[in-house]
Amino acid sequence: MLLREGAKVIGQGITGSEGSRAAKWMVDYGTRVVAGVTPGKGGQTVCGTIPVFNTVKEARDAVGPIDATVVFAPPLRSCDAVVEAIDAGIRLLVVIAEKIPTQDGAYMYAYAKKHGAQIIGPNTTGIINPSKKIKIGLIGGGEPLRMFQPGNVAIVSKSGSVAAEIGVLLKRVGLGISWAVGIGGDRIIGSTYVDILTELEHDPGTKVSVIFGELGGTYEEELAEAIKDGRIKKPVVAFIAGEFTLRLPSEVQFGHAGAIIEGERGRPDHKRRVLREAGAQVANTIDDIVKLVQQNL
Secondary structure, three states: OOOOOOOEEEEEOOOOHHHHHHHHHHHHHOOEEEEEEOOOOOOOEEOOOEEEEOOHHHHHHHHOOOOEEEEOOOHHHHHHHHHHHHHOOOOEEEEOOOOOOHHHHHHHHHHHHHOOOEEEOOOOOEEEEOOOOEEEEOOOOOOHHHOOOEEEEEEEEOOHHHHHHHHHHHHHOOOOEEEEEEOOOOOOOOOOHHHHHHHHOOOOOOOEEEEEEOOOOOHHHHHHHHHHOOOOOOOEEEEEOOHHHHHOOOOOOOOOOOOOOEOOEOOHHHHHHHHHHHOOEEOOOOOHHHHHHHHOO
16 A cells, blocks of 8 residues: 555546546546546547556556556456456556445455455555655545645545545644545455554654544454554544444444444444554544544554
């Protein structure tokens, strides 16, 4: 995930309405988008200058090695797009679509692991680094400077909109971000909190990480274990949403596909407790995040 400045990025499904809109935002931000891929649309251009190819291999042959791809393919085609990109040698894939079939999500995850690739998502807004002018995906929309300014705080969130809100809160007190990452809200995601924060341990630009979690899944509990056993040494500030759900019937469903509670694990109160016991700073409200970040810088 820790791409170099000037990293070469392509977009798969870039000629669609969402892909072309995001491509313009990425280019305007300074991201080096070198090609797009849409089967049957080869020969076209996007944003006036980005060439479109029929396959990822054709794009790679034309522009050389590619550092990352953002996959705008629809849910039922995302798995094929991911496999094609990995087979072409791309090792960072940001997968935007939500509601990808669980079987496809599991296959994508296993295929990436087998070939040494990393998936961010599915169901992600993307990643951004203000200092390196890298913006991959929809994160920050068309005006990312309104919420993300350069700094040394990483934001790792299940929700893209909450990542933006945290960025705004930090900006108001003069703080900025090193990286903001939407890990995605599907039940099977390519990169967990532990995966991302383990990488950030080696990032000199990151001094403290803020995570936003919610009910369901066990990724936050896994992070607590990593903090406790010393794999994650940099300070972690955590905000876990969903307390109100504990007062509702268990059969009520919420939001992300990953919001599934199994026994005690997955409950917001359990996540907060184990994170606090592991040594993370746990915010009671989203407004408390800034104070806890300042205490750890």
